[in-house]
Amino acid sequence: MKKKINKQLMLISSIAVVITVLLMATVFYHILQAQVIEDLRVYAYMLAPSGIPYGTETDQNRLNKDGMRITVIGADGSVLYESDADVTAMDNHLERPEVQEAIQNGEGQTVRRSSTMGMNTFYYTVLLDDGSVLRVARESHSIWSILYQSLPVFLVTLILLLIVCLVLSRYLTKSLVSPIEQMAADMDHIEGANVYEELVPFAETIKAQHEAILSNANMRQEFTANVSHELKTPLAAISGYSELIESGMASGQDAVRFASGIHQSANRLLTLINDTIRLSELDVMKQVEPFEEINLYELARDSVEMLQIRADEHGVILSMEGSPCTVRGDKQMLEELIYNLCDNAICYNNIGGSVSVNVGIEAGQTILRVRDTGIGIPKESQERIFERFYRVDKSRSKSTGGTGLGLAIVKHIVAVHDAHISLVSEVGRGTEITITFSNQNQSCAAL
Numbered sequence: 132m133k134k135k136i137n138k139q140l141m142l143i144s145s146i147a148v149v150i151t152v153l154l155m156a157t158v159f160y161h162i163l164q165a166q167v168i169e170d171l172r173v174y175a176y177m178l179a180p181s182g183i184p185y186g187t188e189t190d191q192n193r194l195n196k197d198g199m200r201i202t203v204i205g206a207d208g209s210v211l212y213e214s215d216a217d218v219t220a221m222d223n224h225l226e227r228p229e230v231q232e233a234i235q236n237g238e239g240q241t242v243r244r245s246s247t248m249g250m251n252t253f254y255y256t257v258l259l260d261d262g263s264v265l266r267v268a269r270e271s272h273s274i275w276s277i278l279y280q281s282l283p284v285f286l287v288t289l290i291l292l293l294i295v296c297l298v299l300s301r302y303l304t305k306s307l308v309s310p311i312e313q314m315a316a317d318m319d320h321i322e323g324a325n326v327y328e329e330l331v332p333f334a335e336t337i338k339a340q341h342e343a344i345l346s347n348a349n350m351r352q353e354f355t356a357n358v359s360h361e362l363k364t365p366l367a368a369i370s371g372y373s374e375l376i377e378s379g380m381a382s383g384q385d386a387v388r389f390a391s392g393i394h395q396s397a398n399r400l401l402t403l404i405n406d407t408i409r410l411s412e413l414d415v416m417k418q419v420e421p422f423e424e425i426n427l428y429e430l431a432r433d434s435v436e437m438l439q440i441r442a443d444e445h446g447v448i449l450s451m452e453g454s455p456c457t458v459r460g461d462k463q464m465l466e467e468l469i470y471n472l473c474d475n476a477i478c479y480n481n482i483g484g485s486v487s488v489n490v491g492i493e494a495g496q497t498i499l500r501v502r503d504t505g506i507g508i509p510k511e512s513q514e515r516i517f518e519r520f521y522r523v524d525k526s527r528s529k530s531t532g533g534t535g536l537g538l539a540i541v542k543h544i545v546a547v548h549d550a551h552i553s554l555v556s557e558v559g560r561g562t563e564i565t566i567t568f569s570n571q572n573q574s575c576a577a578l
């Protein structure tokens with residue numbers, strides 16, 4: 132990056148210097164040309180009335196000193212007078228453009244490359260009264276010689292400019308890059324880095340991402356520790372029971388009891404592992420595509436039917452109400468969601484209590500509500516029950532086969548469906564959990 136900025140700055144300044152030099156030389160050359168022609172014109176008109184070679188000697192000396200060359204060309208093109216050379220050796224000048232111009236327009240001018248390297252000869256002609264043409268000429272620098280002469284100045288300027296660019300680009304890149312380097316060196320204190328205005332959104336995004344990565348890493352670490360801890364208890368029970376059977380200490384009814392203990396612990400392990408795998412799957416899944424049209428009412432009704440036996444076991448009355456309604460979603464996930472909510476409502480209930488499932492449209496949005504008359508959730512735990520492995524009453528959860536992962540799975544499924552979850556609960560009175568599906572994700576109508 133630094134090298135790139137350096138190179139580009141130098142390139143830009145070099146181009147700028149070259150263009151400036153070329154422009155300046157062209158402008159300068161044009162001014163010079165105009166000036167020379169003007170000088171020649173003044174001289175020509177000064178000499179014209181007297182006619183050359185009738186000009187005074189002083190005049191001629193002065194003209195020679197100024198580098199002027201005077202020629203008088205007769206009407207037939209023969210050279211009548213030439214201040215610089217022998218007239219007899221000169222060819223006919225009638226076809227010279229400046230002579231032709233003077234004959235036609237009374238005056239003329241032209242510029243020709245000189246025999247001297249890097250010089251141009253400027254000519255100015257005036258038609259005299261006797262039909263002859265007076266020509267005043269002078270040599271001056273060509274544009275190339277002007278450029279050539281300005282080459283040292285040009286090179287020195289270029290070198291100076293490149294040095295300035297080098298220093299400037301160092302400073303520039305440093306001030307551009309150093310806040311980024313500072314941020315990279317210490318991700319935990321990004322706000323401490325001397326960040327310039329344009330970098331603020333970038334710094335904020337990086338900071339948010341860094342924090343998200345950290346909290347994710349923490350969560351995973353905590354999750355792994357929790358999973359290991361949860362697995363330990365049933366494994367220890369299995370190990371203990373099997374050891375007793377192996378040593379022959381348990382026989383008859385005891386052996387059956389221990390085998391049943393092993394069976395239960397193994398089941399618990401299986402549920403735990405299944406829930407953990409499910410959560411990991413949901414973790415990596417951001418959006419399930421394509422969603423299909425699901426009849427939420429039918430899905431809830433089937434789940435309720437399936438859970439009737441479980442409700443009976445717990446002495447809980449399970450009912451379903453509402454109106455047919457569809458949402459776009461993933462059938463298996465929505466089934467899981469309804470199952471987990473209903474299962475909790477049954478398990479954390481009292482004998483003779485009730486659970487009612489409601490599906491329908493409220494305020495134009497599809498809702499799924501599970502209401503129970505169970506034990507309720509204390510205020511301080513209401514936020515936390517969606518956390519992994521959080522249980523209000525650990526022993527009660529374990530006795531019903533809970534893993535503490537059910538609501539974490541629910542939270543994930545709700546997020547995948549772009550839905551919203553709300554909870555109202557009161558200890559001793561019951562709990563009501565409502566899932567509201569967003570408008571885009573529903574196609575509801577009273578079927």
Ligand code: ADP
Nearest residue numbers: 475476479516522523528533534535536537538
């Ligand atoms: P678990 O497998 O323990 O049921 P969940 O994640 O499903 O785990 O629930 C977390 C905790 O939230 C439960 O242990 C329980 O204490 C509480 N909880 C969940 N649903 C209800 C409910 N309907 N009534 C009372 N408490 C509930």
